[in-house]
Amino acid sequence: MFKLVTLALTVAALASAQTGYTDSWGTTGAGPTFLPSTPRPTPGGTNVDRECGGDxxxxxxxxxxxxxxxxxxxxxxxxxxxxxxxxxxxxxxxxxxxxxxxxxxxxxxxxxxxxxxxxxxxxxxxxxxxxxxxxxxxxxxxxxxxxxxxxxxxxxxxxxxxxxxxxxxxxxxxxxxxxxxxxxxxxxxxxxxxxxxxxxxxxxxxxxxxxxxxxxxxxxxxxxxxxxxxxxxxxxxxxxxxxxxxxxxQRWNWQQPAGYPLRPLSGYTAWNPSYPKSFSSNTGVVEQQFSSDLTVGWQNINGYSVAEYYMCEVASCDTEKYCP
Incomplete structure (x- = not known):
């Protein structure tokens, strides 16, 4: 009985592959192409934020x-x-x-x-x-x-x-x-x-x-x-x-929203071993896996020299916009 179920599932999978598919983007295809998979392109668009002032x-x-x-x-x-x-x-x-x-x-x-x-x-x-x-x-x-x-x-x-x-x-x-x-x-x-x-x-x-x-x-x-x-x-x-x-x-940087206190690095817990480093230059904080059992912890890094997928905020105050 087990073999029959397995065979039935295999046949169904092959039939599905030959007749088409629908992926998570809602795209319907005619079947596998046997080419290495490539990531879907990210949606296009233009930057709606103005460039930071430099006058x-x-x-x-x-x-x-x-x-x-x-x-x-x-x-x-x-x-x-x-x-x-x-x-x-x-x-x-x-x-x-x-x-x-x-x-x-x-x-x-x-x-x-x-x-x-x-x-x-x-x-x-x-x-x-x-x-x-x-x-x-x-x-x-x-x-x-x-x-x-x-x-x-x-x-x-x-x-x-x-x-x-x-x-x-x-x-x-x-x-x-x-x-x-x-x-x-x-x-x-x-x-x-x-x-x-x-x-x-x-x-x-x-x-x-x-x-x-x-x-x-x-x-x-x-x-x-x-x-x-x-x-x-x-x-x-x-x-x-x-x-x-x-x-x-470059003196204009993103500021903490009004009414919300800055969160110092010393407020973080569960640091990875040997962290935190000196706060004077390592002001960015990332959650990083540090062991084979998928355990993660905090590490502070230098955002100017370490490549990561940073989330950035457009400066609101610059030479084009005066903030009282």
């Missing part, structure tokens, strides 16, 4: 530029820094806050060697001419100091940002610190990492530019610790201006 004239940020003016920068190097700053903000960006259009960028300037000097707070420069005149007059030559203490410069930048936000002025504007450095030194109270970590944890993006005169690998490695992920550059980069402008344009 530098409509940039709206609070920026502090921090420049090492110690002897190690050299006169040639500091002149190059001045030209770089002028080019980054010289594409029609509205400098200051005296405009009807709220899409404007305040720029502060700090120099440092063994000590720091706030050349311009966030309210001093009110036009592109103000910016150019201040930058080229201040950065025309280096100081007489051999010391280059980055912690002094970044600490002054932190104070400039805090003072510029008193009474929640421009509290909705993103903040960026751009550092031009010729050396990386500091231990104890002169260690720049604590203040840079404090800035980054408060939402400030830090971009660094290494003016490496002698192939100093310690400089590159040190500044990479200071910079936000993927924002450590060098003066030898072929498109340095574009990289810094890109950093400024």
């Amino acid at each position: 530098l004239a409509n940039l709206w940020l609070d920026v502090v530029v921090v420049v090492d003016n110690s002897k190690g920068m050299t006169n040639e190097g500091i002149t190059e820094v001045a030209a770089n700053i002028a080019t980054v903000f010289g594409n029609g960006t509205r400098i200051g806050n005296q405009y009807t259009d709220p899409r404007s960028t305040r720029v502060g300037l700090v120099t440092y060697n063994g000590v720091s000097n706030v050349v311009a707070d966030l309210n001093l420069l009110q036009s592109t001419d103000d910016l150019f005149n201040t930058v080229f007059s201040t950065l025309s030559s280096v100081s007489n100091s051999d010391d280059s203490l980055l912690a002094k410069g970044i600490g002054a930048a932190e104070a400039v940002l805090q003072n510029g936000r008193q009474n929640n002025v421009r509290g909705n504007y993103k903040r960026l610190v751009i550092v031009y450095a010729s050396a990386y030194k500091g231990e104890g109270e002169n260690d720049p990492i604590p203040v840079s970590d404090r800035l980054k944890s408060s939402g400030v993006i830090i971009s660094t530019v290494a003016f490496d005169q002698d192939g100093d690998e310690a400089l590159l490695a040190g500044l990479a610790q200071i910079a936000s992920p993927n924002y450590a550059f060098t003066s030898k980069d072929l498109n340095l201006v574009g990289e810094i402008q890109g950093t400024a344009l």
